[in-house]
Amino acid sequence: MTTISLKFSSAIQSKKSMPYLLILPAIIVILGVVLVPLLFSFYTSFTPFKLTKPDSLFVFIGFKNYIRIFSDMAFWEAFGRTVLFLAVVINLEFLLGLGIALMINKITHGQRVLRTIMMFPMMFSPILVGFQFKFIFNDNIGILNNALQSLGVTDQAIAWLVDRWLAFGAISFAEIWMSTSIFAILLLAGLFSMPQEPLEAAQVDGCNSWQIFKHITLPFIMPFAFIAMTIRSLDVARAYDIVDVMTGGGPAGRTELLWTMIARTGFDNANMGRANAMAYVSIILSILFTYYFFRKIIAARKAMGGDA
Amino acid sequence: MTKVTLKNIVKKYGNLEVVHSINIDIAHNEFIVLVGPSGCGKSTTLRMVAGLEDITSGEIKIGDRVVNDLAPRDRNISMIFQNYALYPHMSVRENLGFGLKIAKHTEAVITERVDEAAEMLGLNELLERRPAELSGGQRQRVAMGRAIVRNPDVFLFDEPLSNLDAKLRVQMRTEIKKLHKRVKNTIIYVTHDQVEAMTLADRIVIMRDGFIEQIGTPLDVFNFPTNVFVASFIGSPPMNLIEATVDIKAGQRGNLLFPEDIVIPVPERLKNAVKHGQKVVVGIRADDLTPVNHGIDDASEKADLNLTVHISEPLGTETILFCSIGEQEIQCKMLNPYPVAADEKMKFKLAIDKIHLFDHASGNNLLGSLNG
Known part of the structure; x- marks a missing residue:
């Protein structure tokens, strides 16, 4: 008895085991709330698990879910639309954010106030932003159609949230409206940290404003842009709330993105096994985007003479 | 062009x-x-x-x-x-x-x-x-x-x-x-x-x-x-600037009266630029105030000074000696130096024709400048 307790206390006190012992509670929690659910969901993607039929959890069907979704045109459409959505939203947010950052950087008075105002859209819940734009773009009572008709631009009720491409544009607009300031604030941070002397050297070297921007400023702030792109690519790839509120992925799947499809499959159709299979495909997409932008960050920082 | x-x-x-x-x-x-x-x-x-x-x-x-x-x-x-x-x-x-x-x-x-x-x-x-x-x-x-x-x-x-x-x-x-x-x-x-x-x-x-x-x-x-x-500003060590009063007795060339009863004749080239009783700032470069046998020997007109060295800074070929006249710290240059003890009393030679005189109030050179 005494020998055992002695051994135990000496194990506690030994310097090597101490750190591990101290982080053990955290490890247990993480295992419980992250790793186990992750493994469980991965397992269910190989079963025909339906929430309404608990027994189906124990039926192993191999890659059947994956084969099913890969042969489903609707899935590929949602996949492609998600990638397109990512590309459109991130590029436009970058351009707009860059413009805003460059302009705010030039302002001397009231810059702080403007910086705060610029962040406003980010302070709202995406659900509410979704509702806001749903009402703006509504074809009957929407303020946009009302305005267009009053101004005499059109006498038709334009179906902003019904037409395939108009709805895509409306959703992109809402997403961009909400999150452009992430780009703006990160690029502004980049502009603030930029040394002034290379800019002056370029002026003396014969550059006009555009050439200075293109050859000096832009390369300097690209690492900041790539950081924003990494964050936003994860954000946009899991876009769900705004789309669900504005169109619900419809009508007839015309605005379906990966995550609206996954939610429908998992919760509305109770087909959790297949939804999990789609979710893993979507996560791989996100990992690929993150990897791509990380490589870009490292390359851009190396180019700026940093050590990555 | x-x-x-x-x-x-x-x-x-x-x-x-x-x-x-x-x-x-x-x-x-x-x-x-x-x-x-x-x-x-x-x-x-x-x-x-x-x-x-x-x-x-x-x-x-x-x-x-x-x-x-x-x-x-x-x-x-x-x-x-x-x-x-x-x-x-x-x-x-x-x-x-x-x-x-x-x-x-x-x-x-x-x-x-x-x-x-x-x-x-x-x-x-x-x-x-x-x-x-x-x-x-x-x-x-x-x-x-x-x-x-x-x-x-x-x-x-x-x-x-x-x-x-x-x-x-x-x-x-x-x-x-x-x-x-x-x-x-x-x-x-x-x-x-x-x-x-x-x-x-x-x-x-x-x-x-x-x-x-x-x-x-x-x-x-x-x-x-x-x-x-x-x-x-120009020159290293900087030029010593010491306040003095001009004392001219009739028919004589005149003297500069320093604190501690040090008296130096007004240089020949400057004698027309000063009046009796005028307060001036005397500028002396360290090179022109050197211990006997350790610096200037070719100057045409020399004055003798006895000063106490407070600190010495050896630089190899020369040593900078820190002394004082009144409250004013001054620096002198010693060529071919030997180790100087702190508080050592030494005899110095001053090259009189090398000194500069400035107006006490304005700080301007009494000779004007080359650029006018």
Whole structure:
């Protein structure tokens, strides 16, 4: 008895085991709330698990879910639309954010106030932003159609949230409206940290404003842009709330993105096994985007003479 | 011919005037150094020539063109910055060729001029490197190369050696001087280091608080400082400045009365510049006040002084001795030195005809200055 307790206390006190012992509670929690659910969901993607039929959890069907979704045109459409959505939203947010950052950087008075105002859209819940734009773009009572008709631009009720491409544009607009300031604030941070002397050297070297921007400023702030792109690519790839509120992925799947499809499959159709299979495909997409932008960050920082 | 003319140049930030109507005429191929303590307006003046700062009033001419309203890129100048200001994302070759590329020269011309400049500055081995991979001295040489390749009318140097360590600074100083000998262009060079100013300049412009105190060749400003500021700023160790009173008895040459009952005759060349009872500041360079047998022996007229040495700073070929006259600490130079004990009493010789006299109130040289 005494020998055992002695051994135990000496194990506690030994310097090597101490750190591990101290982080053990955290490890247990993480295992419980992250790793186990992750493994469980991965397992269910190989079963025909339906929430309404608990027994189906124990039926192993191999890659059947994956084969099913890969042969489903609707899935590929949602996949492609998600990638397109990512590309459109991130590029436009970058351009707009860059413009805003460059302009705010030039302002001397009231810059702080403007910086705060610029962040406003980010302070709202995406659900509410979704509702806001749903009402703006509504074809009957929407303020946009009302305005267009009053101004005499059109006498038709334009179906902003019904037409395939108009709805895509409306959703992109809402997403961009909400999150452009992430780009703006990160690029502004980049502009603030930029040394002034290379800019002056370029002026003396014969550059006009555009050439200075293109050859000096832009390369300097690209690492900041790539950081924003990494964050936003994860954000946009899991876009769900705004789309669900504005169109619900419809009508007839015309605005379906990966995550609206996954939610429908998992919760509305109770087909959790297949939804999990789609979710893993979507996560791989996100990992690929993150990897791509990380490589870009490292390359851009190396180019700026940093050590990555 | 590229002369640079600054006429009544004023610079104001809001209501604060930092440069007060200065005039400088810079000749073709001249190496002009603006020197002064920090905040004296020298960098601001340079930046106005570059076009990086607006000119509040006055006129700057480069060659025959008034450049007041021209953008920096239209002035055909090159500037070298204290922090090098290299483009971090470009290789040395790209840095050197950037200005030419912007000016739309052909690849062949760019390569030729870059190689030529790299050859001149010993940068051949470094052409493919990035600025981050270079030492401070190498970076400054790239910055100089970038200035050379564009073949500008005027080179502007803004404290280019301040970020380098002492040894490298001396080495680069020589390189800049050699560069000027080769490229033969007008150079305006700003520094706070009077040694740099003395060693590099054809003419030195000494500035203080936005005014020009004196313009002259290095030897002019050293030998004929217009006022006590220039006298104490130029030369190392700084000129000793001691208050004294003039005492002239009828028919005699007169004496300078110092504290501690020290009396020195008024030098022959200055006897007409002083009146009896006048308060003056006497300027004595450390080189002209030396221990007996350890310094000046060839001076025509010498005075004897007995002083106590408080501290000695051996420098090898010479030792700086710190003594005092009254409350005033003074520095003397001892050649062929032997170890001097603290508080050792020594006999000194003063070269009388080398001393300077300044008005006590205004601080101006009683002889006026060479520039009038």
